[in-house]
Amino acid sequence: MLSERSHMSKVMLPAEHQGLARFVEVSNLAKRYRPNIPAVFSNVSFTIAKGEFVCIIGHSGCGKSSILNILAGLEQPSDGVVIMDGKEIDGPGLDRGVVFQSHALLPWLTAAQNVELAVRSRHPEYSRHQVKDCAEHYIGMVGLSSALHKRPSELSGGMRQRVGIARAFSIEPKMLLMDEPFGALDALTRGLIQEELLRICAEIHQTVFMITHDVDEAILLADRLVLMSNGPEARVAEIVENPLPRSRTRETMHHEAGFYDLRNHLVDFLVRRSALVQKNIHN
Template structure:
């Protein structure tokens, strides 16, 4: 059984209408980095909120480390689309707040040492005592990342954490995230709509079809070597094959994956290894 297991998840808002998504099944292994790609409105944030315990599915189950998820807890850290920092606290205060909740028995010095270490990891060693209003958008988002990592949760849930940043800042933070994840073996589930970001960071990418009745249409294994850099990844001959496969899904196939796709067993979405073989287009008609 996978470290994180999602079984038969569905969510509907109107009782008589079609579900936003249904038959969502997937697993995430310990130490794995999994991204989910899909068009706006297919239900990615809803799935992430259910994993976080902040929302409830209409049906289905989520298990983490053998236990059913029934509400929010400090074993799952969340980074939201917008930074969600406490405005009256410094960067250090915001990070320490989570660390103190996780380790109430720690001394103030221990809490500050852990918090400082993670703020330094995201390049904010010089901004510990600044309030959110004194920080740029990119710096605020880094504080949010440090806050989630510093709790050292079993699982990190990231909802388009770099979506609001300019391309240069996004690149720098992606590099930092890559370094931290490689150093800590953190298990991560991340939503993005940026194909290149997904390839850079993921071990596996889940492709979600459009809603209503959205599904996980494919799981794509990223066969590029794990030691990746943003500058080097484009030189790997597999890179463009993977990229084309993902873009083709988003542009051509996501919308055709309608309610009753024949021969599609949602429990076993096709596994594609576009780095290793040239993928066949999925028959959807």
């Protein structure tokens, strides 16, 4: 049954199936860093609907971060194009917020001041009080109102990452891009932030594209999962729709019908089929 669903997802994506507009269109994307060597990935195509949460999964070297950087406008593709909201992405912009593996906070500024910088970039017309209120709103949204005036060195790793997420949300991005943002956190902290992220995204209908190596994290967060074959010359091997209801939580999702089928399918892909797909490409 899962294989049928996976096949269907490659022919008709859920965004189209549900009548939703294609908000982001990635078409025939390729990236090579030097001539005369194989591309990191090529012929990568997928869509993201507005308000959809998409996770991309694959082994190191398949180009996940390069794809995210192209969506962010931080890198240029060697081939192909990315269209978001009807416009081609050709550089960074405030319509996209990025959360990296490292929080990337300015260490000499407080949590509030780090977020205020982002608010000013989005709303240069705001008064000082408006900037302050806006920053406090987003820091409160990630549950850190008590840490407004603390510098990064005074915060735990999870708290620093929350400030980074608040900063990304504060520019009111049309799309949020996340590059393994919870990879360095302990399991308990990671779980708490995952649930905060789900709650916020549901509240404001945020569109998200996220890289993860964690299968359970992907199942919890994603509406769809883009599975990449091994690199070089990596491809989109499958696009799998998450059959679990959006109301899933860490505590309940393993009780949902289809959870273990989906999990086994993803693990089998990473362990075995991602390499087979690459081998078939080169044969």
